[in-house]
Amino acid sequence: MTTVSDPPEVEPATPVATDASDAPDGGRWRAVAVPLGVCLLVAALALIPLLGNRTFYFWDDSAAQFVPMWNALGERILEGNWPPLLDLDAWMGGNLAAEALFGVWNPVNAANYVLVASLGDLAVAGAVVKTEFLVLLALGVYLLCREYGAARWSASVIAVALPFSGFTLYFEASTWAAGLMAFTWVPYVWWSVRRSARGRMLAVWPFLFGGLAITAGNPYGLLAVCVVFLGLLVEFALRGQRRAILRVLLVGLTMVGFALLVFLPLLGNSSVSWRGGNSLRNDRQLVPTLSDVLNMSMPSFVPSITSFAPGSIRMTVPATYFAWFVLPLAAWLDWGVLRRRWRSLAGALVVGGCYLAATVGPSNLWMFRWPLRLVECVFLGLGVVLAVVLGAGLRTDHARRRIAVTALVILVSGYLAFAAWPKLSPRHLVSMGLLALLTATAVVVFLRARRWLAVALHGGTVVTLLLMITWFPGNRDVTNHDFPHSVAAIRHDFAERYQGTTFQIADPWFISNPSTRPAEPWRDVLFGNMYRAAGVASTTAYTGMGNRFMAEELMLTYLGGVHAQAKPPTYERLTRPTPVGPSLADLMRVNTIVVQRPLLDSPPPPAGWRVAERNDAVTVLRREAPLPWPDGRLSFASANLRVTADVKDHQRTENVRFERSGAGQGQLVFARLAWPGYTAQVNGVDVPVRTGPGGLVVVDIPDGVRGGELRLHWSPPGVTVGLVTIGAGLLVALALSGYQLRSRRHPARFGVSE
Structure with a gap:
């Protein structure tokens, strides 16, 4: 394959066509067929972990925390209670607004909770919902890669591989469901913000996708959105596109309200909660090394990372695996594409680079801990670059040199896997042989029938996934509670x-x-x-x-x-x-x-x-005896008060009618935890709410009040501010969208030179 001198970098208005399937005359059906095929393939592959482990998606925190609460929240929503901000019957776990991880403001989450409540089996529900998000993640990755100019086939290869990378599959999908739900929307935010900044999408779309990412409730989702904005600002600055920078900033401002709505309640409850992690330290737990991350193509590699088990010295799953083809095919890629287009790919390089630095960084930084969680964002940034470079095809000149480099890469990867866990040597040998075979197959297919290269790469993804699931059917680095699920x-x-x-x-x-x-x-x-x-x-x-x-x-x-x-x-x-x-x-x-x-x-x-x-x-x-006031949560009234009625209107409001039967200050205690946000009024006049024994709500009735009605109400701290700010953000997004629609009549006034 001969090379030519590098032309000036110009980002194409449409993704680069590299074969017949990507040619402009290929027909519109391919624009739908390829992403649809990606979704169907990912949905099918998501069933593979269930073949040998039917509770793969009902594991650890998914079983102890997420899926059973999804079922309860779904029932609440079916009763007409949305968003369900408080669950009194869950006590310490019932402050859903402050917990944040359940994403109670997220409409997609709410629809899934209703679905979970209708299925009747928690393990099945977990598998259905997580398959849905794996499919959505793949589609988002595909769209993002296409936005950066990747060919359809290469974008599909990355889109299918990323959802089944080690951490995303064994941690996010299997157990930490909130992380998967938040990470799923990150590619959509990235894709839509970049397209909007380039004048190719209305600003209301990144506003909506940003809302979905942030209201998923995981702080790592908000962090990823911020890093994506940083990457885009750097990218457009390097390209000298000031208008695009301004649009990125304006779109980012529209999303601030979502962050306030979701995370102000969390911060507002810090005075009564035990939530920790506000420190800077490194205890080595879930902290990968650079070599762990770089050995991302060996399906048998179990990194030497401290996990949760007492005395742990290594993980039990390939947590830093990305895709089989990344390292073995590196010697065959045309890296000149990166040299020619590095400015337009700067956003992906910044995102991947920032997350790589954080992944090998300290274990605890403020509320963020366990940096292994960040490795999937490293793979996302790397995946965008790979999709673009891979889309240019393979280079087959200097074949002997490339074969030697590939052999060396596979040998080094195998040695690192052997050094991490020598006991798994047979698996490492199988992995090395498989990588060599798959790489040789990909090169031969490219030489003889280039249009089938995507099929060869997808086939390798399927084979390696089957192999990993056979060797590692479940994540033993966390707890399998083995709860009943009917x-x-x-x-x-x-x-x-x-x-x-x-x-x-x-x-x-x-x-x-x-x-x-x-x-x-x-x-x-x-x-x-x-x-x-x-x-x-x-x-x-x-x-x-x-x-x-x-x-x-x-x-x-x-x-x-x-x-x-x-x-x-x-x-x-x-x-x-x-x-x-x-x-x-x-x-x-x-x-x-x-x-x-x-x-x-x-x-x-x-x-x-x-x-x-x-x-x-x-x-x-x-x-033995029934409790008084069965219609509410009132549990105690002082002797000088006679309660005639106590009615709980809903989870957050309660009304008590009382009469004074003696002198002195009265006291009412409720079977409610005194989370910040409670207010009380007696006959329309505010009275203080305080914390009583065991953290319960106590309301003191002033001496001069002879009787009347007490109204007790709870609203999470910051909700009003968040909702108002979201409303303002929506107005800005609509105004920007209106300006875009008008400006399309005069592209030179609005558009960025493409």
Whole structure:
């Protein structure tokens, strides 16, 4: 293959055509057929992990946190409650606005929650929703690569490979669902902002895609949006396109409101929550090295990265794998394309470079931790560059030299894989042989029938995925809770037995330890948010926020369990009198207490309680008499107040009618955690809300008030500011779009030279 002198860099108005399938006369059907084929292929490949592991997408946090809460949120939305900002029955995990990760403001998330609630099987629901987002991710990557001028076939190759890279598949898709949901929208934001800056898309579209990315709720999504904007600003600055820079800045301003809406509640709850991570340190957990990231094409490579298991020295899955063809084909690519077009690719280089630096950086930086999470954005930036370079075809001159370089690359990759885990040597040998075979096949196909090169590369992706799933059927770096996943069966086992608010005193260690694991481990206790799927109002909930007042008083861990060594026992703290008078069990309106027997074998029933059930695993206590005020969350009224009605209008509002029966200040306590944002009015006059025992809401009734109505309402901090700012951003986006439509009549006034 001969080379020519480099022409001046000019970004094409349409992607470069490199073969018959990409030629302008190829017909419009290819513009639809290729991305449709990408979506169908990714949907099919997403089923492969289920062949040997039907709970692959119902794993670790997806089982303990996300999918069961999706089911509960879907039921709430079907009841007409959207967005569901507060879930009182989840207690510490119920401040959904502050938790952020559930993306309760995101309409796509909301539609999926309704879908989950209608499916009836949590494992199936997890697989369906995550397959959807893998498909959406692939389509976004395809569009982004095309925007940068990649050929259709090369864009499709990257788009199919990226969703099945090691971290995205084994961590984001399998367990950390919020990360997948946020990352999915990043390519769309990048694509739409760049097109809008170039005058080829109305500004309202990046506004909407930015809203979807940010309202997904994961702070890493917001971080990625910011880095993308940085990359685009650098790119257009290098190209001297000032109008494009201005448009990027204006479009970015339209998205500020989404960030305020999602993350102001999180920050506003910092005074009562235990959310940590505001530090700069490196404990080496989930911190890859540069060599880990660079060895991205070896499907058997298990990097030496500290994971969550005690004493961990390496991972158990190929977490830094990207695609089989990246390194083996590097010697065959025409890198002159990058030299000629580096300015137009500067955005991708900046995004990939920034994330590469952060990926090998410290383990904790403010609220961001575990930099392995960032590796997929490294691959996104690299993927854009590869799609453009690969689209120019392979170079076959100096064949011996290229073969030698490829052989060296495969040998070095194999040695690094062997050094990381010598025990897997047979797998490493198979991987090396497979990479050599796939590379040779790709080169031969290119020489004899270039139009089939994409098929060869896609075929290699399928083969390597099958191999990885065979070798690594599940992510053992995190916890497989092995929870039951039939919603009907879960409710059959728990909803009738555990009535009313249920307080569970249990430690998951006794379930995971083989010596104490019951024959039916999930017959009597559940952890995380599984009680939400069971329809049980329980203080056992997964939370990243927590409420430090409740946690400190009752010694609750982040999973809602109890430390086995905790003293004094949680049971004693729950049932002893508080400064208000009644016990926390009474103030929290607890109706059922479940105590794991290895923690406390024979809990003495408090007055008014009885042992309702006792088996080898748990003792279940139940309140004998019904609680007063069954229509609301009021749990205590001082002796000088007579409550005549208490009605909970919905999760966030409650109305109490009362009469004064004695002198002095009155006091009302509610079975609600005192999250910031509560306000109270007595007969239309504001009265203070304070934090009482166990972090509960307490309202003091002034001495001079003889009676009337108390209205208690909760609104997350910053929501009004966020909604107003979003409205302003929408107006700006619409104004920019209107200007674009008018300016299209005079392209020279608006458009960037393409």
